[in-house]
Amino acid sequence: MPADLAVIGLGHLGLPLAQAATAAGVDTIGYDTDPRPVAELAAGRPPVDGSLTASEIRRMLSGGFRPTTNPTELGRVRTAVICAPTPLAADRTPDLSAVTGAARALAARLRPNTTVLLESPVHPGTTEDVLRPLLEEGSGLTAGRDFHLAYSPGRLDPGNRAHGIAHTPRVIGGLTPACTESAAAFYGRLTDKVVRARGTREAETVKVLETNFRHVNIALVNEMAVLCHELGVDLWDVIRCAETKPFGFQAFRPGPGVGGHGVPVDTIGPHRPLRLVELAGQVNERMPQYVIQRCATLLNEHGKSARGARVLLLGVTYKPDLADQEGSPAAEIGRRLMDLGAVVSYHDPYVAHWRVRDLPVPRADSLYEAAAAADLTVLLQHHRTYDLQGLAVKAQLLLDTRGVTPAGAAHRL
Template identity: 75%
Template sequence: MPADLAVIGLGHLGLPLARAAVAAGIPTLGYRAGPESGSLAPAELRRMLAQGFRPAPGSAELGRVRTAVICAPTSCGADGTLDLTHVAEAARVLAARLRPHTTVILESPVYPGTTEEFLRPLLEEGSGLRAGSDFHLAYSPGRADPGNRDFGPANTPKVIGGLTPACTESAAAFYGRLTDKVVRARGPREAETVQLLETNYRHVNIALVNEMAVLCHDLGVDLWDVIRCAETKPFGFQAFRPGPGVGGHGVPQDLASRAPRSLRMVELAQRVNDRMPQYVVQRAATLLNEHGKSARGAHVLLLGVTYKPDVADQQGTPAREIAHRLMELGASLGYHDPYVPAWSVLDRPVPRADSLYEAAADADLTILLQQHRTYDLQGLSAKAQLLLDTRGATPTGSAHRL
């Protein structure tokens, strides 16, 4: 069966899109682009193959699809700017096979202006075709939320911004087969900036509540009770919760190198969030000291090393920096995570606890970094010698909370 859709990049954006497409009856070709963070269980892969999914053995078949969606990974470089290397590679591979009337959509997180100023020239130069007349070109911000049981592709609106009105409508017709609602932006720059706003909104609000966590601890105030009460307000407030740091694939952007004016609040929020792993380690060392123990030589058990609950993805997880800092203090580490069978920090393997409760009972300090649903936190609180809960997930009074 010829594929109708090519998903280029099978990571945290591409895999959910491919899964939704084949479930909707769209024959789909999967093409890898750069390092992929997503993975499929064998049973899920068999189900997708039965529904019409095919991994591409090469690039030749990219020229036979009606729609191609680029979901190549982007990451923050050493200088703080987005690395578009894999987007460029995907564009060149696709351009060499691009046929007239194909709809090309970019979903990778990018700067405003990337679709027109970066992707378009690569596609036109490599194909000899013109965007907007020979093929359709659009941007749609990725909104995948791994592990979310309430919102998936079908009930999450998709924003579309095309190079021309016809490009927008062609992309909207494709996404209309997957989702209940399509929202049309004025153009690709507006759609790209939607992604920018959504990502920065998350980071800024997490930074605010992270600062509140530090302040409330210093004041002796129960922040978690403050949040519980504040979220009863039916207007003007959305509850965010503190944590050991901010992981995930959404990279906050202050646009300092891309625009006349930077987003200073985003820059400050990033500094606040980047300090949280260090703050967690400081709290851990203080707790050990208060109980007559030193961080040097202490056995510390880390629970949950993924960036969000109930997924295996470790992209940007603060657990690595926390582990590194604890090692520098001379602590002996162990970890437990039902989704991570093996884990290493600085190329040093961290021992995995086979029996969670026995490991917590033996550890001088247990730190809950991620609240996977499989954790019985009440039972864990009873077994652990000393428990630091960075997620506010344990019963009130049963652990030391962030």
């Protein structure tokens, strides 16, 4: 059955796009090579990262959304959007294997006049230098003449209901002006505003800049957290005051590490490295170890050793009120505590089972009882279900890495 749209890759980028398209009345199929998420979605079950609920999946299915592992479906669409994952490889460059696999599957079935879009985070030049040749060689068609090709950086903020796809401006850069306009016509059905970049490379670099902006500013405030603790200054009060400035400042807050799907890009192919981004990455990667130092110091100040100490970790996801654990610093913090000989347990309302070093970590059934029994409770993620005032009363010793507990109720990062 023909469809208007094929979303290739049903992960954190593709599935919300498919949801938005279906809600906008776009006849949509979702293609993935992994049969497990496809089968789960077809059965109406939500993804494990909790990005969509079961009711939202059911609404998608009732709206005509069809998840599939059949690549022949890709030859029956007017628009195809590649949302394949691009995790960092060992050399800290994006692993494009999923993107190239998607391109080959699509190329074998690509029809004239199709619009092909890439949303995956990639290095500048990938759309033109990697994706284009694969599509042209596999199809015998020419990009910009026989089919449209463009790049649009994914800008989704998981769990943010105020800034979903419809209310987040969409940047588009096409191989040709006609490619840009074709992409704009598609995205214009889903979002309030379309921003045209000069070309694919400019659009790809938008993603690099936006991701690195986040990591550099988080690194700055993480360094400020360490400095302020040494000086005896309340950083959280500093941030509260600083963010009243109506220009030239944007508030970022420290934490135990940086998680999420957007990874910093400090090396762009053979070009010069981005030294500031490289340094920011080093700063952020040190934060889990800094949390461990604070834990050991607090225990020691209260006459306890880390060895044998009962430590309760609260919130092991990378973002509040979501089940997604991508890049969460909780796993490294758990490993390092275990290396010190601590007895680690956890609580997270969104994570029923958690493993560190492939070993199950005991999950606390009763939050307050577990906090009262633990020698140290560490708040790693602030889920809204946590009663911070009550937690501060019950916990023997509480380290708040998010700065969200009432002033004086806990030790803050």
